[in-house]
Amino acid sequence: MKDKEVKTRMKRGFWKPEEDLILKNCVKTHGEGNWATISEKSGLMRSGKSCRLRWKNYLRPNIKRGMMSEDEKDLIIRLHKLLGNRWSLIAGRLPGRTDNEVKNFWNTHLNNKRSCRGKRKHVKSKEANTQSTQGKMQEYPAETVSNQEVATKTVLDSWIEEMQDFNCSLLSPLTMNNMPFLEDEPFIPILDDIVLLEAFTSTGKEAWNEIQPFL
């Protein structure tokens, strides 16, 4: 009841530039993570959750905004194939991108289920190239792929192959309950804790170091 009262008194909706400024200063003063304190001390009448979200998705330093590069798109597709809807994990591999941004990008550009919901009447010219590459991640038309992209794809291919080999040796057979292994949610935590850690600390780390200059 009390919570509800507090909730209804909280301000909602889009953030104004002046609110952003106040939040930035508060984070500087109280530190990132103390959202309850920030919410209280800022006087913004925003919930701690709301402050956290705004900071994480917009105000945090080194946030990269704007269109996803081809490399980023490719990485998202591949990591999603590997991890499923673990947006924070995927975003963690894309420097400067947020989980919300990756999630939105997936839902609007790459998620076939959603994009097939209604046929697009129009396609913005800037998106034309994106649309044409959907659902064709195994094919790399030579005329559209730069040397950097080839390098990135080669590294990623071998890296993902290694990780999948590792998965198979851990939990073969390849399928469980007639479902592809990687789509089987109960095994995702294993991917997080063991496979990903290993992948990014040994051979995977090397692969990641090779990819990073292109991002």
Place this chain on the structure above:
DNA sequence: AACGCTATCAACCGCTCTCGC
């Protein structure tokens, strides 16, 4: 020019996880 429709994305909601007591 006006209207309808769709795509986009910021923000919210509810659930789970983590940590301190």
Place this chain on the structure above:
DNA sequence: AGCGAGAGCGGTTGATAGCGT
């Protein structure tokens, strides 16, 4: 061990920009 508070995550919603008719 159990509980509560706060943080984090993924799914969903709603406002709005912009294109087609």
